[in-house]
Amino acid sequence: MAPTVEYQWLIDAADDWITGRPGTVVLVFLLVTAGFALGLPAVSTESGTESFSEDVPEEQALEAVTEQFSAPFEADEGSTQLIQRGENVLSKRGLLRMLTVQERLVDDPGMRVVGTESAARLVARELDPSATTLEAEIDAVERATPGQIRTAVGTLAAESPRFTALLSDDFNPTAGAASATVGIVTHEVPGGLDAGTGQGSASPLESIQVEARYIADAAGGDVVVFGSGIVAVEFGTVIGDSLLIVVPAAVALIALFLVIAYRDLVDLLLGLVGLGTTIVWTFGFMGFAGIAFSQILIAVPPLLLAVGIDFGIHTINRYREERLTEDDPERAMRTATDQLLVAFFIVTATTVIGFSSNLVSGLLPIREFGLVAAVGITFTFLVFGVYLPALKLYTDALRDRYPIPTFSQTPIGSEGSRLGGVLAVGVIVAKRVPVAFLLVALVAAGGAGYYAVGIDTTFSQEQFLPPEETADFYDVLPEPFRPGDYTITATINYLEDTFESSEDDEVVVYVEAPMERDTALEAIWRAGENPPETFVRDGRHARETSIVTIVRAYRTQDPEFDALVARNDRNANGVPDQNLDQVYDHLLASPARERTLEYLSEDRRSARVVYAVKGDRTDAAITADARIVAERYRMGATATGNIVVFEAISDIIFASALLSLGLALAGTAVFLLFVYWVLEGRASLGLANLAPIVVTVAFVGGSMRYLGFSLNAFTATVLAMTIGLGIDYSVHLTHRYIDERRLQPTVLDALSRSVYGTGGALLGSVLTTVFGIGVLVLSVFPAIGDFGLLTALSVIYAFLSSLLVLPAALVVWERVFGEMLPPESPAVTNS
Template sequence: MDIADRYARVVTERSLLVVVVLLLATGAVGAGVGSVDTGLTIASFASDSTEAQKLDYAETNFTTAGENTTVAQVVVRGENVLSKASLVETLRLQRTFRENATVNASLAPGQSTAGIENLVATAAIRAEAANGGGSAAGRAGTPPASPSLDAQIEQLEGMSPAEVEAVVAQVLDPERQTAGPVDPYTLLATSYEAGATSADGRVTFVFQNAPESADGLPESTVEGQLAMAALTDEGVTSTDAFVFGPAVVDERSGQATGESFALISPVALLLILIVLGVAYRDIVDVLLGLVGVALVLVWMGGFMGWAGIGVTQILIAVPFLLIGLSIDYALHVVMRYREAQADDPDRTPREAMRVGLAGVVVAIGAATFTTAVGFSANAVSPLQSIREFGITSAAGIVSAFVVFGALLPALKLLTERAFGRVGLARQRRAFGREGRVGEVLRVGATVARRAPVAVVLVALLVSAGGGYAATNIDTSIDQVDFLPRDSPEWMDSVPEPFRPGDYAVREQAIYLNEQFVRSQDRSEAVFLVEGPVTDPDTLERLAAGRDRLANATTPVTLANDEQRVAGPLETIRAVAERNETVAAQLDASDGNGDGVPDRDLAALYDAVYAAAPTEASATVYREGGEYRALRTTVAIRGGADTGVVTEEMRAVADTVESGSALTVTATGTPIVQELVQRGLLRTLVEGFLITLGVITLFLTGIFRARYGAASLGAVVVVPVVFALAWLVGTMYLLGISFNTETAIIASIAIGLGVDYAIHVGERFVHERETAGSSEAALDRTLRGTGGALLASAVTTASGFGVLLLALVPSLQRFGLVTSLAIAYSFVASVLVLPSLLVLWDRYTEGSADVGEGEEAVAAAD
């Protein structure tokens, strides 16, 4: 009696004890569920790259305005958003923000709003005062540097549309030097034509308090931003207007995710119940399977609670994996029990369960080990989110084995015995063993008998094509592609409780990315220049870099055809325009008269620091009286490919650094994100290769120990590799990026694929012991195990497939890629693996090497 038989005997003879012990264990583990932090958070990926370290250095040592603040953008769109009516309306909206207690509590101190309307009103007040006009602001004499909102509103209200247009022309005069801290062109859509007095889009920035916190924005800031969005919808009626900010995006994305699940969950459950009903044809077995799935999820949640792991975007994928694996395990246990009954109708339920469980427990155990190893490999990742994903997945997979390898068989046995005591006979056929389904499943055995080499060659060629596609597949991440889409028209007919809303946030993000300079640091590249920054040619090198930057495609271009660049040269020139001392020093430092200082840079920096220390410290860093570093920032187009950004900015940095003693680093959030993405992909790919090796070695050992067929372990793994190649090739054809998101999905698919292949391989060797030929063994394998695999594949693929109805693109991709992976794994296991097994059997001359293990495979025909 081997270990599988001994295990099955313990479970069946001590079934009540097994149920009691495991239910008590479930209660103990499940007690941790209440400790799980269910507040969905975005998984963060830190980086220890040189670029990340330099970005941290820049953020620490350079003083910038707006620290500890976040920016909400009030975007106004219309035929002419520079008209008097539109400008006044937005000024009134700003006043409404301040009058609203929720919004006002979130506003940053000082000048918390900045828009074209403020610049125009302020310019009008100053012009009125300069001309001795009679406005309220003018009568007050010299206007304040920042007139109140009430004064701005009164000023524009008292002017005619033509007078307002004249001030707009003055503010937006392309020959006019910017007098204030805000460049008016950054507040207009890039489609605006310089010098025009009309525009179809503009933005007003609203600055809110946002102290650094690991938990994201403070609640008051979130509530204030959401209140701003509601007030804007009510207060702006003459044009289209919306508020865009992190709180609004998170709130609407979360709402879309919740409504998507509310819509698709009933559909998914209905599909799963239909497929399970067809496969089981018995409501008791369906209910037992669902109870088992629920218990596995309780074990997973309890583990997370005890381990202190909270819910993140990545961990949302784990329950889907466990549901699919649980359904698969349940089907195999129940179907093998039914097969044992059918093979010998005189067997008691206990005997049938013992035979069935002994026949499948090794395959389930091997699948559990290989899948758990695959995911637990992520535990060595330097990234916490990936570590938690791997550990939680592995723990959940082990719990699936405990529930369906011990608790479910014991519970089903007790149930069958209870029905037997009241005289209810409950013999059911195993799905796929007979009828049309059985005939379809035999296709793999048929083609394996007739043309196994052709099948393998076709699979190999298709896989090679997929592998080649993998070298060209896109690996970028577009953050906009994670935002919810508007619901299609047909969803308007969905009953009210399940009908999703419309979300404009994706369209708004695209509009902002294409039409405006994004103010957040996530849309900036940063050049950090370290070393002898007072050397005479330093600023000339920066100027050369600026020239190189003009040829780049990723920086944003303003309406005046200028890039938004802020660095030492820009700071020096801006301060010199209003300070005579700095202007004189600038002239003295410009030896060749080309406008770029090339001598006495230390004296020039000293003059700028003396005149405008705050502005100077934003681009020139000094410590202990010595100048250590310079910083230049470049606004990047929202949505620009971070890979292209990285390459272009590195080329600019090389231009500045080449042939000098300076160290120039191109960094910034887009570049750091790109490097994190590359590192994650490398980690995931390397982890997969290592996992594949471990799985192969494990299966080799299992088949060697049980059947003396060590080489079969490698054969069983081949279809898994084929399925992965097909999946990657399909992603390439569909234009789906291979990034951290889809790489994790692929790892789930590999876990399920290994499970399918192990079941077929293990069952084949078992059947080959008594079958007269490999073809006969395959026929019984595919009509037996193949039926459970088909039911499992259809059930899980259907459950994942309904995610295509979701409004969140990441959920749609999750559903599509996982469904394809399951389908490919099934096809590879029941169509390609049989041919590989036939060739393996022939190559080993009827498994002549078998016989050294506990049991020998029968000789070939």
């Protein structure tokens, strides 16, 4: 059956430019590279979990909670935390240290300070109620005796929850001692910023908080400046350090394999030029498109380097094969590109399908990863399919004119070599038991795929944090490759361990309804009755903190309020159910005002309810129970909090991974059926081409579960990406087989010639790809290292499947669908 669509004219046009005008092609690509280079300065960095949660409803609810209900210890992106550590931060010396740092920050116009808060300021005002400035508060502390300070601390401990919230867990009110405290400095930030679960997003606070560090250091004492600006700066440093380690390591390893594969200095340099061009184009595109460089995009440069060098090895090796029998370099290159441009196009299209399937993800960073990787692979096709062949011809012409040294120009894995014999194992199997072997491979893949269903899905802030302590092997790296010291993780862990915070053991229900409605408080209280198993109980009720608990607690402190509640509590359960506006008016005019506003919005149209949950339960179980409780409300209510948000993102990751994998498989299958119908008039050939990749994906998934890897923000792309990367090997081998099938008398002869001719290049490319992507284990981010290991494993599986499964699949295909006969040849047999 003849090809249905004529496409050769496109290949001929490309060949004419590559072989007829190589100098012009080189010049055009250099000019385009210069254009993309203009976009490089516009590439920014973005880090942390915030970008992953932007479109998640639970995160939007948490942002609303953060905006409307300000807790004393929660820092938003308009604030800086001053973490003070010492023997006793409530001693006169400790109090003066904190007050001095805060005063210096206030006095600096660049700090744009609009307010400060600290335990030290509260103590100073307790000592001298007339002190209204930091200078006066410093004087008050300096005049006070240790006994007076202890008395003030004891009074505040009994009367001010805000005071104790700013002190470490070891606070002893009797002794007036604590080992740590947190001060809050609020800055005027242009435009306003939101706060949610995310860490590490860049903000206008960067320069403010970096300068605040210098001011705090100059003031003396152990006061650490911390906030979202510091996190953003350090995350940017970590990304830069990772790139500075990973990219040179990838280039060095790839260069080593290029030396082995090319065995020629000029060809080695040509390959490196092609790689550099691809990276510049991709980063330039990111700059022009306004895509920030995030942790997940650290994987893109090694990925493009590995795939690019794969294309480069095939180009040079195929050209060298032709030069063995063809003296004219232009005709040799035309023959090589005739085949390779088609193969490269198929590989590129299927790889783009694999990466583009991530565009359906519900998470923005994964969508951006899919887009950048797909565009980068397209650039790789243009650079190594057009630019490198033209550059090779151009430099070879220069070799003829100038004394440029030439080393080995023989192809890899020639027929009769030991390497060729090893690579032909799959052909031997296909010759003896093709059907049985293919069935065993597919059944094994089915088992691996079924086993892979149990892969865990996780999402946590820890996956985005640099390690608290970097590995020892980083110490042997010379400058500037040696990473710096990172404080983010250590500081966050210190805050969690030192200060009373139930952030990891609580969930929040955000209520959106008119809270003056008579049934509002009753609805909140009833929702906590007979709580689910993961909730902490107080008797038969969930342990909660809400406007209801504020009402109940304040009744014991104010007889007038107690009487007001009793008059409006029709069922005598301690929860008022009428005239709630009067109840709220009394609370907001009382000393309980600040506490009330932590759980009831000032416009009285929303409320926050915090439930304690059991820390030893899984996030999935806690989230499911939180949503059950939220559904009990007879008004609009959303379960949120860090646990719920991260679990929601985990669900999205899992759904996105499955959807992306399904789309990648379906899209690749449809494309292969179409392209082989166009090229050869035999769409069914795409099925044989797809068999190795199905086996590969199944075994990658099974290996992920067996090795203990989970689907997370980074590894979720691996399965779909396996299709894009893995199809490379089966496409090259299948396309070579098509050409050889028209020249060889039998199917097995064609397979043998294909493996001998292409297998060596495949082996070279798999080594460069594995080690080029494997260098991601050197990244400062452990999650990126896991991504690198899994991607390298998927490439190995794809290579082995192509050499072992594809020959059997092609033999079976020939038996089922009939031989692919050359148009001018008589029938031949299968063996």
